[in-house]
Amino acid sequence: MMSTGHxxxxxxxxxxxxxxxxxxxxxxxxxxxxxxxxKSRITSAADAAPFTENDIxxxxxxxxxxxxxxxxxxxxxxxxxxxxxxxxNVLLLESKTRQYFVDLGYAHNAARILNDSLEDELLGxxxxxxxxxxxxxxxDTLFKDxxxxxxxxxxxxxxxxxxxxxxxxxxxxxxxxxxxNANALTEALKLxxxxxxxxxxxxxxxxxxxxxxxxxxxxxxxxxxxxxxxVTQLINSLISLNLPGKPDSEGHTPLFPKEYPNENxxxxxxxxxxxxxxxxxxxxxxxxxxxxxxxxxxxLAPAPIKSTLQxxxxxxxxxxxxxxxxxxxxxxxxxxxxxxxxxxxxREGISSLLFELSNKDATTFVRNVGYGFAAGYLMTHSLPVPxxxxxxxxxxxxxxxxxxxxxxxxxxxPITGQRxxxxxxxxxxxxxxxxxxxxxxxxxxxxxxxxATGVMNVVxxxxxAVREGRLEDRVEEVDDDD
Numbered sequence: 001m002m003s004t005g006h007x008x009x010x011x012x013x014x015x016x017x018x019x020x021x022x023x024x025x026x027x028x029x030x031x032x033x034x035x036x037x038x039k040s041r042i043t044s045a046a047d048a049a050p051f052t053e054n055d056i057x058x059x060x061x062x063x064x065x066x067x068x069x070x071x072x073x074x075x076x077x078x079x080x081x082x083x084x085x086x087x088x089n090v091l092l093l094e095s096k097t098r099q100y101f102v103d104l105g106y107a108h109n110a111a112r113i114l115n116d117s118l119e120d121e122l123l124g125x126x127x128x129x130x131x132x133x134x135x136x137x138x139x140d141t142l143f144k145d146x147x148x149x150x151x152x153x154x155x156x157x158x159x160x161x162x163x164x165x166x167x168x169x170x171x172x173x174x175x176x177x178x179x180x181n182a183n184a185l186t187e188a189l190k191l192x193x194x195x196x197x198x199x200x201x202x203x204x205x206x207x208x209x210x211x212x213x214x215x216x217x218x219x220x221x222x223x224x225x226x227x228x229x230x231v232t233q234l235i236n237s238l239i240s241l242n243l244p245g246k247p248d249s250e251g252h253t254p255l256f257p258k259e260y261p262n263e264n265x266x267x268x269x270x271x272x273x274x275x276x277x278x279x280x281x282x283x284x285x286x287x288x289x290x291x292x293x294x295x296x297x298x299x300l301a302p303a304p305i306k307s308t309l310q311x312x313x314x315x316x317x318x319x320x321x322x323x324x325x326x327x328x329x330x331x332x333x334x335x336x337x338x339x340x341x342x343x344x345x346x347r348e349g350i351s352s353l354l355f356e357l358s359n360k361d362a363t364t365f366v367r368n369v370g371y372g373f374a375a376g377y378l379m380t381h382s383l384p385v386p387x388x389x390x391x392x393x394x395x396x397x398x399x400x401x402x403x404x405x406x407x408x409x410x411x412x413x414p415i416t417g418q419r420x421x422x423x424x425x426x427x428x429x430x431x432x433x434x435x436x437x438x439x440x441x442x443x444x445x446x447x448x449x450x451x452a453t454g455v456m457n458v459v460x461x462x463x464x465a466v467r468e469g470r471l472e473d474r475v476e477e478v479d480d481d482d
Contacts, residue, residue, distance in 0.1 A: 005050030013038045018058050028075035035062060035082040042086060048093035053100040059087045060101070064109045077117075084123040091127060095134040101127075102137040111146040114155060118184045121155050125187035132194040139199055149205040152192055153212075159185045160212035182230050185216070189233035196240035203242055210245035211254040213237055218267045225278040226271045227286045235268075235289050244300050255297065262308060265297050269312050269330070276333045284343035291349040298356055310357050314368050315417065317408055324370045324417035335373050351377040367407065370417030 006014065013034055020026040026034070042048055060066075062083035065076055091098050101107065110127045113120040131137050142148040159181060196203045217234045244255035252258040268290065275287050298309050315324050315331040325335035337343065338350040355377060358365035362383045366374045371385075378384065406412065411420040431439070 007041070007047065010038065010041050010047065010050075013041070014055055014058060017062065018054075021058065021061055028079060031062065031079045032075070032082060035079060035086060039082055039086045039089065042089045042093070045093045048090045048097065051090050051094060051097050051100075053104065056087070056090070056097055056100045057104055059083050059090070060104060060106045060109070063087050064106065064113075081119050081123065084120075084127070088123055088126050088130070091130045098131055098133070098135045102131060102135050107131055107137055107142065108146055111142045111148050111151065114148075114151040118180050122180070122184040122187050125152075125155075125184070125191045129187065129191045129194055132191075132198055139195060140202075143199075143202055143205070148195075149202060152188055152195075153206065153209045155188050156185070156192070156209055156216075157212040159188075160215040186230040186233050189213075189230060189237045193233070193236050193240045196237075203240070206241055207246050210238065210241050210243065213241075214254055214264050218263055222271065222274065225275065225283075227275045227279070227283075227290065231271065232286065232289070235293055239289055239293055239296070243296060255300065256302065256305065261305065265294070265301070265305060265309060266312075268294055268297070269309075273330045273333075276330070276337060281342050284337070284340065284346050288345045288349050291346065291353055295349070295353045295356060298353070314354070314357055317410075320407065320410075320412060320417060320419045321422045322418055323372075323413075325373065335369060338369075338373055339376065366414060367412075368417075370413075371415045372417075 016026075017031070017034055017038075020031070060083075063080055063086075065080050087101070091101060107128070110124045110131075114124045115121070128139075128142075132139070139148070192206065192209070196206065213234055217231070217238075220231065220234075222231065244253035247253050248258075250258060252261075255264055257263070272287065272290055272294065275290065279287060294309070294313075298306060301309065313331060313334065315335070316329070319327050319329060319332065325332050334350050334354065338347055338354065340347045354369055354373075355365050358368045362374075362378055362385050365378070366385055407419075412418060413420060413423060
């Protein structure tokens with residue numbers, strides 16, 4: 001029985017399509033017209049909700065070419081693609097229909113068409129992606145019986161062929177992907193990501209897929225705002241894979257290829273640079289996966305590449321002519337975003353990246369970015385600036401305070417990161433000794449009141465100075481108004 005909950009026009013279309021299954025009354029043009037009309041009417045959850053298992057069976061009959069002796073004829077393929085679009089829309093809009101699809105046994109059919117054409121890749125990948133949500137289907141059977149991993153790898157590798165011939169250094173003339181190619185690639189990558197998330201035991205199978213993904217990412221033409229499909233899916237997929245990938249006979253990996261060891265991370269930095277300059281406030285969090293990927297690459301990189309990443313992402317000494325974060329460099333953009341109140345995940349990601357670029361050393365971190373930018377991260381991660389002495393690379397013992405206040409032998413302000421000799425002169429008149437003493441006495445009282453609250457156990461610096469004889473041992477009562 002056909003569901004009675006459909007709108008009349010949808011119910012009539014489904015009824016006619018169902019009748020043909022038994023009586024074979026329709027020619028290919030009529031099937032195409034009916035399915036096209038049906039697709040145009042499935043636009044909301046209300047349209048998809050009434051679909052029953054029987055309705056899904058009807059769509060699958062046409063989608064997987066069960067009514068044609070010539071399954072590869074142009075008209076049959078066209079009918080199939082429209083039926084697949086109807087299916088994909090229903091499965092997207094009404095989650096319960098995904099289990100119907102699984103129970104009917106058509107998940108294997110979706111896997112088997114992945115390599116048939118770009119359209120089949122797009123629609124098959126989209127349907128399988130939807131089956132990773134709200135179903136009891138076990139994708140292990142597709143890995144075992146339908147070579148799912150191989151099919152996905154083959155499709156992504158085919159997309160990479162168009163970009164394999166030119167290296168990153170000449171990527172200014174990169175070719176754009178046609179819309180169908182881009183959409184098919186996007187769906188394949190979404191499926192790959194979810195399979196790695198929900199079936200991590202199979203992630204190692206996709207190790208060979210790292211190389212074509214990197215080739216596409218390195219050579220694909222970028223939009224003015226680059227963080228959009230398929231670039232975002234390329235980045236997400238890399239995060240889900242076992243980087244850096246299988247080494248070749250000489251120990252080189254896809255992430256750091258022998259011919260162009262810098263091309264991948266420099267490309268990612270270029271994307272990050274473009275993204276942070278063009279993102280709107282409500283889009284800032286879309287940059288989090290990219291920052292995460294760069295962090296992972298830094299962790300895996302050999303020393304020369306680590307040094308390159310530090311040079312590209314940390315403030316240069318030339319920027320210290322003014323407080324850090326004031327220039328138009330990528331490093332300044334990152335510093336400003338590291339304190340963003342609008343994008344907490346990006347703020348955390350960038351701060352973590354800068355901390356790792358500082359070799360996870362709190363003192364080096366403060367020296368690199370200034371305490372003003374470092375303080376929040378250090379406090380939230382319980383990472384106080386180390387006290388005492390420490391050794392530099394030459395084995396000499398140095399004061400950590402000096403390490404934070406000198407860069408290349410030049411004195412810097414540890415709060416702002418600016419060179420001392422470039423700071424504006426203090427135009428305020430110097431305080432008299434009496435004014436200094438008065439302010440110290442006020443400070444003493446404020447500290448005592450803070451200690452009395454029990455909220456913090458603080459050492460009163462004025463009291464300590466008095467004990468050491470650096471102030472006269474006298475304190476005046478300060479009025480509340482003061």
